Amino acid sequence: MLPRLRPRCFYDLVIEVAIVRPGPIQGDMVHPYLRRRNKEEPVEYPSKALEEILGRTLGVPLFQEQAMKIAIVAGGFTPAEADQLRRSMATFKVHGMVKQFQDKLMNGMLKNGYTREYAERIFKQLEGFGSYGFPESHAASFALLVYVSAWIKCYYPDAFACGLLNSQPMGFMRLLKLWVTQQNTMWK
Numbered sequence: 001m002l003p004r005l006r007p008r009c010f011y012d013l014v015i016e017v018a019i020v021r022p023g024p025i026q027g028d029m030v031h032p033y034l035r036r037r038n039k040e041e042p043v044e045y046p047s048k049a050l051e052e053i054l055g056r057t058l059g060v061p062l063f064q065e066q067a068m069k070i071a072i073v074a075g076g077f078t079p080a081e082a083d084q085l086r087r088s089m090a091t092f093k094v095h096g097m098v099k100q101f102q103d104k105l106m107n108g109m110l111k112n113g114y115t116r117e118y119a120e121r122i123f124k125q126l127e128g129f130g131s132y133g134f135p136e137s138h139a140a141s142f143a144l145l146v147y148v149s150a151w152i153k154c155y156y157p158d159a160f161a162c163g164l165l166n167s168q169p170m171g172f173m174r175l176l177k178l179w180v181t182q183q184n185t186m187w188k
Contacts, residue, residue, distance in 0.1 A: 004034055011056070013143035018062045018134045023089075027128020033060045046118050049073045060125070063136040064089055067126050071101075074122070076108035089129035098127045 001020050007013050019030055035041035036058040043058045045051035053069045054061060061067055068086050071077040077085065081104070088097035102123055109119035153160040 001030075005037070010143065010147065013146055014136070014139045015057065015062065017142045017146065018136070018139035021133060023128045023133035024062055024125075025128070027125040027133075029060045029062060029125055029128065033058055033062070036060070046114055047074070061122065062133070063139065064129060064133055065136055067129060067133075070122060070126070071105060071108075074109050074112055074114055075105040076112060077104065085126070089126065089133055098129065102127075 001016060005012060005016055005019075007016060015033070018024065019033060024030055032041065036043045045054065045059055050059075050070065050073065053066055053073065057063070057066065061070060064086050067089060068079075068082040071082040071085050072079060081101075085098070085101050085105075088101065105123055105126070106116075106119050109122065110116060114122075149160070152163075
């Protein structure tokens with residue numbers, strides 16, 4: 001993804017973190033975003049209100065907050081209903097929770113003048129969040145860690161490597177335990 005996105009600013013890293021998740025991938029958000037960013041596809045907003053919500057992400061809803069705002073502005077949800085939608089998107093282990101909001105969102109968007117095609121596309125994208133989409137603040141926090149780690153790796157590679165080794169097991173077996181396991185296996 002990095003060679004395709006080619007981050008130029010910090011917010012590009014935020015997008016990078018958020019877009020490489022199962023939700024945005026399954027919700028067909030990755031390719032439209034990349035095409036729009038590379039100016040291979042025009043960015044079109046069906047209303048000024050949605051342009052304000054989706055402007056930074058080129059018309060693609062990548063964050064849970066955007067999904068909530070779309071539900072309120074375009075779908076006629078109350079803030080409490082939008083929060084329920086957000087909660088359903090956050091339950092990524094329980095599939096199908098977002099589906100219960102489909103009729104309300106679709107009917108609200110049609111009532112507010114959006115086309116059926118656009119409403120269906122938005123719902124499909126929001127449904128993708130059911131497979132783990134990020135809030136923007138979460139993506140920004142991870143992006144900061146990415147930026148700082150890359151800077152240290154670039155300017156202080158020896159300290160970076162040492163820090164990495166000292167941070168073991170990082171979810172893996174400790175190096176010594178791994179070495180002992182290999183030695184024991186070798187002598188059997």
